[in-house]
Amino acid sequence: MLDKTKRYLIVGLGLLGGKYALELSKAGFHVDGINRSEGHLQYALDHGYIASGKTHDFEDLVSQADHIIFGLYPTALIDWFKTYGHLIKPGCIFTDVSGVKTGLVEPVQAMCPEGVEFIASHPMAGRETSSVEHAAEVSFAPANFIITPTEKNTPEAVQWAKELAEVLGFRHICTLTVQEHDKMIGYVSQLCHAIAVSLMCANDNSSLCEYTGDSFRDLTRIARINEKMWAELFLWNKENLIAEIDQFDSALDQLRDALVADDRDKLEEMFRLSTQRRAAFDKKDS
Amino acid sequence: MLDKTKRYLIVGLGLLGGKYALELSKAGFHVDGINRSEGHLQYALDHGYIASGKTHDFEDLVSQADHIIFGLYPTALIDWFKTYGHLIKPGCIFTDVSGVKTGLVEPVQAMCPEGVEFIASHPMAGRETSSVEHAAEVSFAPANFIITPTEKNTPEAVQWAKELAEVLGFRHICTLTVQEHDKMIGYVSQLCHAIAVSLMCANDNSSLCEYTGDSFRDLTRIARINEKMWAELFLWNKENLIAEIDQFDSALDQLRDALVADDRDKLEEMFRLSTQRRAAFDKKDS
Numbered sequence: 001m002l003d004k005t006k007r008y009l010i011v012g013l014g015l016l017g018g019k020y021a022l023e024l025s026k027a028g029f030h031v032d033g034i035n036r037s038e039g040h041l042q043y044a045l046d047h048g049y050i051a052s053g054k055t056h057d058f059e060d061l062v063s064q065a066d067h068i069i070f071g072l073y074p075t076a077l078i079d080w081f082k083t084y085g086h087l088i089k090p091g092c093i094f095t096d097v098s099g100v101k102t103g104l105v106e107p108v109q110a111m112c113p114e115g116v117e118f119i120a121s122h123p124m125a126g127r128e129t130s131s132v133e134h135a136a137e138v139s140f141a142p143a144n145f146i147i148t149p150t151e152k153n154t155p156e157a158v159q160w161a162k163e164l165a166e167v168l169g170f171r172h173i174c175t176l177t178v179q180e181h182d183k184m185i186g187y188v189s190q191l192c193h194a195i196a197v198s199l200m201c202a203n204d205n206s207s208l209c210e211y212t213g214d215s216f217r218d219l220t221r222i223a224r225i226n227e228k229m230w231a232e233l234f235l236w237n238k239e240n241l242i243a244e245i246d247q248f249d250s251a252l253d254q255l256r257d258a259l260v261a262d263d264r265d266k267l268e269e270m271f272r273l274s275t276q277r278r279a280a281f282d283k284k285d286s
Numbered sequence: 287m288l289d290k291t292k293r294y295l296i297v298g299l300g301l302l303g304g305k306y307a308l309e310l311s312k313a314g315f316h317v318d319g320i321n322r323s324e325g326h327l328q329y330a331l332d333h334g335y336i337a338s339g340k341t342h343d344f345e346d347l348v349s350q351a352d353h354i355i356f357g358l359y360p361t362a363l364i365d366w367f368k369t370y371g372h373l374i375k376p377g378c379i380f381t382d383v384s385g386v387k388t389g390l391v392e393p394v395q396a397m398c399p400e401g402v403e404f405i406a407s408h409p410m411a412g413r414e415t416s417s418v419e420h421a422a423e424v425s426f427a428p429a430n431f432i433i434t435p436t437e438k439n440t441p442e443a444v445q446w447a448k449e450l451a452e453v454l455g456f457r458h459i460c461t462l463t464v465q466e467h468d469k470m471i472g473y474v475s476q477l478c479h480a481i482a483v484s485l486m487c488a489n490d491n492s493s494l495c496e497y498t499g500d501s502f503r504d505l506t507r508i509a510r511i512n513e514k515m516w517a518e519l520f521l522w523n524k525e526n527l528i529a530e531i532d533q534f535d536s537a538l539d540q541l542r543d544a545l546v547a548d549d550r551d552k553l554e555e556m557f558r559l560s561t562q563r564r565a566a567f568d569k570k571d572s
Contacts, residue, residue, distance in 0.1 A: 227557035271513035
């Protein structure tokens with residue numbers, strides 16, 4: 001069980017950082033916060049998500065922390081670490097919430113002061129909304145929590161991340177390598193968003209609003225997107241995402257070729273395959 | 287209001303044909319049925335969806351009908367009509383449920399005996415399930431009913447189709463030309479299905495089941511597909527569907543190019559556009 005005498009620090013009180021603060025405070029941990037904007041910091045204070053917090057001159061909060069959670073985009077995390085990373089005290093184990101790991105985990109681990117350990121993790125619980133004001137709406141129970149240890153990590157840090165996830169309410173906790181994680185996320189999340197966005201951008205379909213049924217709405221729900229965050233995530237994982245787009249594109253090309261050739265057998269074969277594979281997913285649901 | 291002394295005949299007691307029979311019988315109309323398989327005909331009889339029905343030697347049912355609803359695929363409808371169309375009596379107004387209209391409406395209207403009128407329509411209420419045994423689960427209230435009149439149609443027939451849709455429980459009833467309908471359906475329905483199928487076929491993703499979140503599930507829900515029906519619908523509307531695939535593909539290409547070029551501005555621009563357009567849909571919902 002996580003040690004309740006340890007001091008937690010959340011850097012970046014956004015949607016996920018805010019939710020971590022809320023859950024940890026509720027569970028009885030001491031949680032401080034650092035946030036760039038005064039308004040959201042005040043919100044977190046007013047709602048008891050954090051015990052204390054600062055927007056600047058926060059060196060004391062950093063050097064007192066036993067555990068830090070970075071609720072920042074990868075680029076911001078690396079910038080922050082270059083400036084303040086040296087303040088982190090020996091023995092501190094910290095994690096992040098970032099949706100991509102390649103290009104982030106290795107440099108940050110390399111920058112860690114002696115005795116400080118970065119164990120990366122990804123709570124797969126994004127939403128269309130952002131900001132701490134929506135943090136309470138986030139539900140961790142049905143989401144995956146993925147820990148991505150490297151050869152630099154100790155079993156103790158991995159164990160800490162697992163127990164953290166349990167305290168936060170996750171029920172599906174697993175570990176993947178950095179590479180496995182980013183390949184998986186390129187397919188199950190980023191490719192889906194790329195498709196939904198392209199579908200909306202392909203056509204000024206506003207005149208078709210009244211005819212759309214469930215299929216179109218299902219496919220485009222995730223086309224409402226936080227553009228700063230997703231541009232960041234896409235670019236940080238571009239090799240994987242491009243490979244997934246190409247693989248998808250080649251399947252769509254096959255379907256198009258079958259149409260051009262009036263190849264009913266090929267179409268039916270693809271439909272049977274997709275039905276079969278999708279049915280396997282539904283089985284996992286129940 | 288629809289005349290309750292008229293005799294209705296449903297040809298093809300599948301999911302939609304069965305639902306039409308059920309709703310019309312419930313509303314007090316006399317409904318007969320013709321179906322190829324004995325089992326489903328018996329189901330419709332046992333559940334009171336039809337007053338009487340036949341699998342063959344059904345010439346009398348055809349020539350007695352004042353209104354016919356064809357619950358058949360386009361190819362089957364045309365074949366049936368070539369063989370039995372001459373039996374339909376003068377004054378009969380009939381419709382279909384087909385998801386594509388080009389290539390169907392004109393030839394069938396051309397084959398109509400003197401005094402017989404075909405007013406085409408499309409109840410946009412498909413489901414992953416098929417067969418009359420699931421007919422009762424179909425919900426028409428939230429779905430669109432689209433009537434596609436041509437210059438051959440009379441205002442009386444269009445009015446009949448509207449009143450039929452009302453009796454069936456549709457609340458969104460509109461008219462489009464055959465060309466408008468097929469272009470719209472190529473985009474809001476068929477392209478979505480082509481994408482979902484391609485996404486499932488692109489990758490043997492069974493090992494990723496445990497990591498999939500809502501986005502992947504939303505995008506692939508419609509990848510469970512009745513392969514016979516959808517091969518038929520895709521091929522009957524192939525010009526429109528190919529054009530939509532190409533337009534979508536070019537948007538996805540733009541996104542891919544932006545990734546390759548590290549063009550964050552272009553990505554953010556596409557994300558803003560998709561967010562804006564998708565938000566307009568949600569407004570229509572509420």
